[in-house]
Amino acid sequence: MFWRKFLINQTKELAKYLQSDIQYQGILTEDVFRIAQKELEIYINHKKNWNAKQLFLNEKKEITRTDQANIEKFVSERKKRIPLGYIIGTQSFYGLDFKVNRHTLIPRPETEELVEYALLEITKIKKRSIILADIGTGSGCIITAFLRNLPRNIKLNGVFAIDQNLNALKYAKLNANLLLGKNNGVKFLKGSLLSPILRKKTSLDSLYFILANLPYLSEEEFGGLSLEVSQEEPRIALVGGKYGQELIIQLINEALQEKRKHLEKNFEIFLEISPTISNAIKKYCLSNNIKTKVKKDLSGKDRFLHLSF
Template identity: 35%
Template sequence: MLIKNYRTQFTEELTSIFDEKEIESFFYIILEAFHELKRVDLVLNPNLELDTIQLLQWETVLSQLKEQKPIQYILGETEFFGLPFYVNENTLIPRPETEELVEWIIEDLKIKKFKDLKILDIGTGSGCIAITLAKNLPNASVFAIDVSEKALVTAKKNAELNEVKVTFIEKNILETEDLNQQFDIIVSNPPYVRNLEKQEIHKNVLEYEPHLALFVEDNDALLFYRKITELATKNLSKNGQLYFEINQYLGKEMVELLEKYNFENIELKKDIYGNDRMIRCVLKS
């Protein structure tokens, strides 16, 4: 079958579930993953044919997309900050908003001069934050913590894939009293979606991504932030900085929390969608 003809079928079968732009994006992601071809290649070679095996591959992906399984999990890979990452049901799919957080840290560190920079990423998941920082800050020592052994297996593979050194530690941060060393930067994108917000979550996230990394109880939504902030008061170096990705509805509460723990120069920043999404602060000397 000509791939241009299959594309029509592919689009028709997904139209009731996804919008046109999403379907088009899926098509070209698969085209590149399976055939190493980009949009322009298809334009230049419109009579490209799918053989029986290739058609079966496409049909397998199509059937999973109909179940709203994320394309990243179907293919087992994604891109973050221009770098390749393996992902699976044990790790969250990296978001563009998290790329903004990473970019903020990198830009800050270009201005501030740290000697023997040490960075800690808490709740690393796929390792996207820690690995991207290690890749872009080659003189930094980067450490990453996660409670999930399976997530850390994936994160270690991603560090190898991107040829960086990150020290991975399996640890339940909620049960940790001291990190036993000092860091210049502590960053975290912890679970922050309240159960009351589940109705806002799409099926592809709710049914496939790990709830352990997503949700917190309604009555203690800042549980992880409070614990990490407590640890930061002990384990941030002089003039060290704390960065969080946050729940868009809890910006005011986050500022109040950080003030309570004696942090200053608190800056709340919006993401590309105009939502309060990240926060940065410095521990008072």
């Protein structure tokens, strides 16, 4: 059989599965077909190192039994709801390839906007001793992409990546070593929220520049997710508590307590949130005199918060 015919059949098969998944409901059939095509392209690129052009040039050639078997296996794994990222073990984020496994959330495109937002804001900081931290680092995508793109004139007094999950932390370290080099200066610490960094002695005029994409879904939202996400990706990376905002509020509280102890210290906190918890967090910040800016994502929904105090 020729590549072309084989691929059309497999694309239809994959598109049929995708269409049955809650994530793709409401998306036009031809768009779902294109998503299936793209997934197969990514898989073939991963397996054979062929780009789209090479694939096109091979369309009228005979496909080997081995290539057929590999692609069929890929489609059948997708039909078992295993996400593409976990099958190929990698996900592109901010133009970089991150290694992922079942202990790490697969980086999402909206998180790239958090990195971009924080990169812009850090250039506005005039002062002093900056301590940078990524809380809930997962694959390490935020801290690694941030450091790869940080202007050279910005000096940092410490860089930390925190996660409660040691297995995720190992992957974050691996990704940082591969993409930033072994002497990247990031300290990877296992622990909850800000406690691993607040325990450390720092100068009193420190400014904590915090990036966090913490779990922010409510129990109810988790129940409504596609099985591809809720069964395959780590629950600890997704659910923030019964109502969703609990972990984020806890992080804000830890920072507030530190500020009350040392008034000279400052916090700039960049959070990715779900639009459903935006009002609850804003209200909490208002009642604690925290300056809060909301940034919408590309689809116009409240997705990021910048808190300063």
